Amino acid sequence: MPLDLTHKVAGLNDRYRHHGATAVLERALGDTEIGKIALVSSFGAESVVLLHLVSVIDRKTPVLFIDTEMLFAETLVYQQELAERLRLEDVWIIRPTREAVFRDDNEGLLHLHDPDACCTLRKTVPLQQALSGFDAWITGRKRYQGGKREALQFFEAEDGTGRIKINPLAHWGTEDVKDYIAENRLPRHPLVSKGYPSIGCAPCTTRVNDGEDPRAGRWRGSDKTECGIHFVDGKIVRGPVTTDAA
Ligand code: SF4
Numbered sequence: 001m002p003l004d005l006t007h008k009v010a011g012l013n014d015r016y017r018h019h020g021a022t023a024v025l026e027r028a029l030g031d032t033e034i035g036k037i038a039l040v041s042s043f044g045a046e047s048v049v050l051l052h053l054v055s056v057i058d059r060k061t062p063v064l065f066i067d068t069e070m071l072f073a074e075t076l077v078y079q080q081e082l083a084e085r086l087r088l089e090d091v092w093i094i095r096p097t098r099e100a101v102f103r104d105d106n107e108g109l110l111h112l113h114d115p116d117a118c119c120t121l122r123k124t125v126p127l128q129q130a131l132s133g134f135d136a137w138i139t140g141r142k143r144y145q146g147g148k149r150e151a152l153q154f155f156e157a158e159d160g161t162g163r164i165k166i167n168p169l170a171h172w173g174t175e176d177v178k179d180y181i182a183e184n185r186l187p188r189h190p191l192v193s194k195g196y197p198s199i200g201c202a203p204c205t206t207r208v209n210d211g212e213d214p215r216a217g218r219w220r221g222s223d224k225t226e227c228g229i230h231f232v233d234g235k236i237v238r239g240p241v242t243t244d245a246a
Contacts, residue, residue, distance in 0.1 A: 054088070068095075075191075
């Protein structure tokens with residue numbers, strides 16, 4: 001990782017150390033040292049918090065939504081309704097190319113025998129292409145989500161890309177999310193009330209039982225825990241590493 005990026009990120013973490021989520025986001029979006037920033041959102045179970053914050057601070061901020069073409073119909077409807085309600089002005093719908101899907105997953109069954117390859121095809125490659133014009137991206141990851149997210153900081157250097165990741169909600173817990181949503185009367189993803197506290201693609205997401213980890217329904221029955229939209233040294237990262245997301 002280039003030293004200047006490491007120094008830059010260390011300086012940003014130092015500068016914003018005592019700030020809250022809103023201040024971090026507000027100042028980061030206006031910080032010329034960081035450069036061009038996009039919010040990457042799954043329009044999932046907790047996404048409305050960051051989407052709302054961005055809509056209040058600067059609704060012209062590019063919002064990148066990855067449509068893997070395997071999402072729940074409810075997610076697609078929620079995405080459209082929420083973008084309209086928050087009057088987001090620059091929503092990008094990111095999809096894999098026709099050629100790539102035809103070549104690698106013509107029958108739409110790749111997720112059954114090689115979910116990593118499916119995530120690469122449908123999420124990682126399209127997202128990395130969309131992010132190529134940006135200097136930084138905002139994620140909704142939080143420390144409470146466990147694994148190496150427990151050490152999450154507001155700013156991270158993304159290995160192999162030269163970009164910065166911004167995690168304004170790093171210190172938020174489930175109650176903070178619930179309170180924010182209630183206080184601002186924001187609509188939740190309709191599947192949350194049906195037992196889905198974490199929502200990804202339809203074939204790879206199940207309901208979660210009481211007492212289970214909120215992410216237990218993601219790739220249930222496999223050792224896969226992350227979608228792999230993050231890179232270290234230019235390679236896709238598996239597992240809940242510090243550079244993971246959404
Ligand atoms: Fe494919 Fe499942 Fe990954 Fe979605 S979550 S891209 S369906 S493997």
